[in-house]
Amino acid sequence: MEQWYRHHFAREVQEQQAEDLDIKNHHLTIRDTQYFLGRAQFPDVPEIVEVEREVYDGKTPWDAQAFANELKRKQDRLYLVIRKNDHLLAFAGCSFDLQRQDAHITNIAVLPDWQGNGLGEFLMRTLVRKARHMGMRQVTLEVRKSNLRAQQLYQKLGFKQTGIKRGYYFGDHEDALDMRLSLSPAVENHDQS
Template sequence: MWNRFRKNYLRFKSNQRETKVAEGLKFRNRNVTICGNRYFLGKGMMSDVPDILKLDQTAYPEKMKWSKQRFLQDFKNWHRHFYLILRKHDQLVGFICISLSKNNKCGHIENVAVLPDFQGQGLGYLLITTIIERAREMDLDFIDCNCRIDNHNAQTLFKDIGFVKVEVKPNHFQEELDAVCLRLHLDKTNYIGAKNFGR
């Protein structure tokens, strides 16, 4: 009797989580203003891949760059990957990608990039905090990310938002650089927005 009840309850919770994830994957595109500049914030689509690839090639060192096939594969697995993009006058200036675990309990920020000329203006902050809002709506337990150990700016930004250091992963990146794994627990009250970044 107890085992049957437990199975039914777990099935109910799983279905409930899947419904929340499906709702969270929806996104209403909108215009946002950051530091006095107007941007389009929207859900990434397959048609955005050429621009996303170009931005990725510009923002990252040679061995950190993703292939076109990698991005296309993500969009084919749309129920496990969620992209947000930022455009200014039709120019893609930033994007972020989160992947979901099979049990829909956690998310991993796979990639976040902003054009060099637009960095330091709060665009990365907006992308990350918007993803956090999505993750909360999906009822995820936590989200994490891996930063290059020498990328102090990225680590500071994530920590300002509320992420905490979990571990160091030796030789995580191709050029044998270590990665710092940062995590944000979503079932706790986190202080988001140590800085307002012009918002």
Template sequence: MSMTPMLKKFKTGFNRLFGSKNDGQLEFKCRNVKVKGYEYLFVRAVVPDIPEILDIERAVYKGQTPWNFENFEAQIREQERTLYLVVRHNDEMVGFAGCDMKYATYEAHITNIAVLPPYQNLGLGQMLIKTLIDEADKRGLRKVSLEVRQSNVNAHEAYRFAGFVDRIVKKDYYTDSPAEDAIEMVYSINANKRKERMTNG
């Protein structure tokens, strides 16, 4: 007997909230993406990618690695609710990004995004953000959130350009010395879809 629309809707909602043993890992098909004349390959991260990911962290964060090998390994291996992507140009890793799909709250949370300095301000960061937003949208999530250092004006403006708005300030969120507040930002998928429809007529 076929499933009624109401029952089908209930089952979909239940699986989003509590997960399903048959769901398996989040799917992501590798793809070639062209951004401002550059050809990139977007692929799902695997554990052997972590040394290169750490190299990008050091290049972006002045020799520091805010996340260590074990942090990235845990995220990359958690493939049912976490999506980590790496970007390659001419076989060199030039960027990465990751997010947690929080089905219970219908919100994805971007945990990391970084681009090698020579490839910054070329649209790659915006494309990574857009890709994660699209993946969250495909899975029925309604919002995408992230944190940014209060002092990181350039990143804050980049996220605003992408459609994020400030939600709250998290006091002393970054615990390195000296401690620093974080601005939590959020992107509303449905609201931005409406804006796009209005803009495009």
């Protein structure tokens, strides 16, 4: 009986988490420009990799298979894409650990020509709202030590540096700054949509 209860309860928790991570595709306005926001799907993977290639000077820190593997994990991952005129401009991903009550931003990238238009900030705020809604204690991420623009955005959103990972990035072995945002039950009042 106890085993049945645990199995049944675990299934209910998984179903609730999948529901929490559901997001409806919709149009939105950021800084007076219309975009389309949706949950990333397998057909988006080539464009996601292309965004990475443009952001990281021809390199792809994650390959198509890595993104495909992430998208399969609908119970504890959420990847969002922003499009304009059916062209993928930005994406962001987050993992959610219910047991530890931690969310971790796995990736975020905005095409260079579209940076500075609020897309990255919108994606970050959306993921932070999801984490808060799901009762996460914190949101963490790593950022390149040289990426001052991203660090400024994360600091604006309340992230604090908590450490350094030496030689973290594949290829050039650049250091990463660990950053963390502590979440409280208070509602975020800086939403944009």
